[in-house]
Amino acid sequence: MTKISGTVTKDISKMALGVALLGFAGAYAQVTVNKAEGWLESAYAEWAPVSGATSYNVYCDGNKIDNQLIRSYGSYMRADVLGIKGGSHTLKIAPVVNGVEGTAVTKSVTVLPHDRTGFAFSNGRVPGAYNADGTLKSGAAVLYISENTKNTVTMDVTTNAKGTKTTCKSFQGILNCYKKGYETTPLDLRFIGNVTDSDSLQQGDMMIDLGSSEKSYVTVEGVGNDAVANGWGIRIKNAQNVEVRNLGIMNVNSNEGDNIGLQQNDQYVWVHNNDFFYGDAGSDADQAKGDGALDCKKSTYITFSYNHFWDNGKSNLLGLSEGTTEGYYITYHHNWYDHSDSRHPRVRYYSAHVYNNYYDGNAKYGIGSTLGSSVFAEGNYFRNCKYPMLTSMQGSDLYAGTTTASTDNATFSKEAGGSIKAYNNYMEGAVTFIPYGSSTYTLKGAETSVGSINSKTDFDAYVVTSRTAQMPSSVTSKSGANTYNNFDLNSSVMYSYTADEPAVAKATVMIYAGRVQGGDFKWTFDNSVDDAAYAVNTALKAALVAYKGTVQSIQGEGTLPIYVPVSSSSAASSSSQKAESSSSSVNATSSSSWSGATGSSSSNSAAEMGSTLAIDKDVVHNFTEDATSSDYFEFIGSLSTSKGTVEYNGESLTRCLKMETSTSIEFTLSKKATVKLVFNADFEKSVKVNGEKVTAKAGIVTVELAAGAHKITKGDSGNLFLIVVDVDETSVPSSSSVASSSSAADESSSSSEEGGTTAVVTKMQAVAPMRYVASDARLEIFAENIRRLDIVSVNGHVLLSTETLSQSSVDLSNLKPGVYLVRLVTGGRAYQQKIVKR
Missing domain, CATH: 2.60.120 (Jelly Rolls)
Incomplete structure (x- = not known):
């Protein structure tokens, strides 16, 4: 095992490598930054850990960031800087070795501002613990919650009118103290990594109940691209000025069953840039994928934006028993409804602005209007969304793509209709849509005569050619005779905004919806199947249930892994590990590069793998010249x-x-x-x-x-x-x-x-096994679930041997010039590559 002092025993094969592979610099104590980028009011950097470093200091514009923002992922380190304005910023990363800060590396990044558009920002409110420029509000309290600290984190909270402070424990316990309504310190709860159920959850949910206080400001957010609420949801009620962002929410099994639910009496709530995945199946037939992903009831001045919905069954229920169409306002914009089935949203009573969302292969329907609601659908992009817009008990809700209307087809439990005003939406693929007063309509993607359909009574939406056009009061819902309230033209209510063209909105959504960098959970849907399917995707479900996260340690919660370079003198412990000859002649019987043999060949000694290698250029046979295609691909x-x-x-x-x-x-x-x-x-x-x-x-x-x-x-x-x-x-x-x-x-x-x-372009995650980039002296590792990695010199010295490696790259810039063999075991295959370091 590796000792803190750097002394290495002979049992090199069990050395804990983690991040040291990437550094490989050992005594040089120099950080190699693999990536440094800006995001939305945040920035991040990933780097190769330095051997012997006990910690790292990371600065943004000269200000040191919190320790907990620095994490180890085994084969790389990562820091995320939160709460910075849009613009240019400078990141500096320095290792700390033996208590001394080593040589720092600086990187410049460009940060973009969040899009703070929507009803949540009405009346001068800025929800959450952040200012409108992205910086923390003055005096804000920042608490870090991980799997290790979820039940032990504490904060002193004012709990009565006399100013008495109470030490409250666990993130839910702290929120319970805030419910009393006396604490006005803005609160930022930052979640790190995969966090499962806390001991103090309320019926399986985090409960944000702020006692209707107008002075409480709370943000719940994830750090980086892999913060996950796993197994629990978030309920918000009697709360104002709340923000939830940058979380992945999956496998929810709470009593309520929603990933996030606004239950009652909420105002000025902003939920954005989250990933919504399957919850556990509920008892009802329509809850196979969990209950609601992001629902809202009896709450107003709400914005849901830039969220990514992954094949959810019921995405956004809006309204329940409000009983009035007055005073309820909500915005949905730039959300990615990625093969989700329905309720995007399903609207009762509310005035809802639904714009610039991407509807991507939706098996049931897109926007649904019922019970007198007024929905302004603007600049949305619909791709293979079966019914882009439905108004209850009329149009496609009754005809369902046939020539005969029937209440048996009704989607909305035969609720009275509402109204949808539609402007500048784009529809493609197998969509069905009946516009008001038109002689033709789109039937499963084809322009068709309306025939016997009276499109002035049986229509899905009232389509206008200008966003400022009014929907006349003479246009009413077939059931309930409800009219559109034209809230979007009321300057005393409506906010200022600029809608994108649908194609631009789609591109923006695909980049920025969901967590930072699209989150750590990657999935590619098969459009030929998933566009029309609304059953549970069993492979996706299994992947979510199996999700564990990859954070290995968090700076500030304990000692980071310390890595030391392996000296060649200590590596060769027996003559069997030494080369018999340094000859460079070709050994015709030696293993070819990138061997595709299944199983492990770990019985090969270093000499057998590395003693007779012919090297005549920087990279010799990255892939074998005469092998099968399987040697180039998996x-x-x-x-x-x-x-x-x-x-x-x-x-x-x-x-x-x-x-x-x-x-x-x-x-x-x-x-x-x-x-x-x-x-x-x-x-x-x-x-x-x-x-x-x-x-x-x-x-x-x-x-x-x-x-x-x-x-x-x-x-x-x-x-x-x-x-x-x-x-x-x-x-x-x-x-x-x-x-x-x-x-x-x-x-x-x-x-x-x-x-x-x-020519076809796709955007997917690189996952090939490995390759050597001679120009950068870097070994790129793309495979996952690595069983073993060895780097062996031509004279048989094992320079590196590990059984722990995550996806990243190995910096070989400090490796001495010479010939080396790299051997990677992953997925039941052994891959070998011969390289020369100039």
Whole structure:
């Protein structure tokens, strides 16, 4: 085991590596920053830990950040800086070794402001513990809650009119003390990592009840991209000036069942940039995915914005038994309804501004208006949303895509109708929509005559050509004769805002909705299936139930892992670990680079792996020249075993995969690449890349793909050879074009057809095993669930050996020039790569 002093025993194979792999600098005590970026009123940096460092000092614009914002993830360190204004900022990171701050590295980042638009900011209110510029309110109390501190964190809270302070314990206990209404200190509860149920939750929920105080300001937020409320929800009632942001909420099993629910008597509440996942199944048939994701009842001046809803069953219920359409105002904007089913929102009574949201493959419906509600739907983007807008008991709610109206089709329990004013919305795909007074309507994506439908009584929404156009009082709901109140044109109520064009809103939502960097939980939906399905996605459900988080330690909660470099002199403990010869001749029987053999070959000694390696350039055989495609990719599926070179039309094509039957392959790229699809027959309809049809005659189709996971599907027989060729970064569309396209390559502007060639861009996480970047002397690690990593010198010295490694990269810049063998064991495979350090 590794000792604090740096002395290493002979049992190197069990050394706790964690972050030391990345540093590899040992005595140099120098930070290598892998990433430093700004986000929304925050910034973050990830770096290679320094051997021997007991802690790190991180500064933003010269101000030292809190210890708890600095965390270890095993193979890298991360710090998130919260509460900073939009603009340019300077981050400085320095290791602390033996109590002395070492050499610091500085990085400049650009930070963007949050979009504080919506009813929650009416009447001069700024919900939460932050000011309108993103900085903390004066005197705000900041508390950090992790899995370790959730039940022990304390704060002295004023609990009576005399100013008596009471020491309150646990985050729920502190909120319970705030309920008394005497404490006016703005409170910021910052959650770190995966936090499961606390001992003091109320029926399984965090309860934010502030006793209707107008002077209490509370923010509940997550730190970084991986803060998760796992198993518990958040209820808000009798509360004003509350903000909830940057949390992932999953597996909720509370009595109420909502991920977040505004229950009653709430005002000026802002819920934004959260990820909403499945909850536990409830007792009702429509609760298989949990109950409501983000519901609101009997509350006003609310904004829900930039949230990401992941296949939720019931996303946003709005209203219950308010009984009046007066005084209830809410805004939904820039939310990503990602294959969620319904209630986006379902509105009773309220005046609701629903704008610039992205409806992405919704199996049931988008916006629903009932019980006299007034909904202004503006600038939304609907892609394969079955019914983009529904008004209860009329239009598509009764016809349901048929030629006969029936109350049996009613979606909203036969509630009386409300009103939807619609302006500048964009709809594509298999949508059905009946506009007021039109002679045609959209039926499952096709323009169709209304026929016997009276579109002045059976309509889904009143469509206007100007946002300032009024919806006349003569237009009423078929059931209940309710009218639109034109709240959006009332200057005494409506806020100032500028709506994006729908396509711009979609691109913005896909970048910024949800947690920082889109959160740590990644999932790619299959549009061909998930657009129309509303059953539980069992694979997604299993992944959420299995989620544990990856934070290994938090600075300030205890000692960070301390890592020391492994000296070559201490590594070779027996003659069996020493090379017999330093010859550089090729050993034809030695293991080839990137061997794809299943199982572990850990019995090989260092000498057997590293004594006879031929090196004639910086990177030798990143991938074997004569191996199967499986040596270049990880494949899943039933495949033929064709390997090596395929001759096609006089051209030798290497690294080929032959698809002879109807099948699908899934693979990962370690970098951006050009993939050639070589057809020996005409395929008009049977081949898809990431869900997008590829139309081609016999010949070669070139597809440019980003690093990450991809899927090619072929629906009938005939050979298709798959060939992969690495390309320069500049030959692939920029990240901005990737960000503006759909994650499933569904944006037509991202594809071009010329001579049978289709270019498809996707945005996915890189997960290929590893590769060596000679120019940066860096070993990039993309695989997860690493079983082992070894770096062995040509003379047999084991320079690095670990059984613990997370996804990141290994800095080899301080490695002495020479020949090395890198061996990675992951997923039941052993991968080997020979490198030379110049």
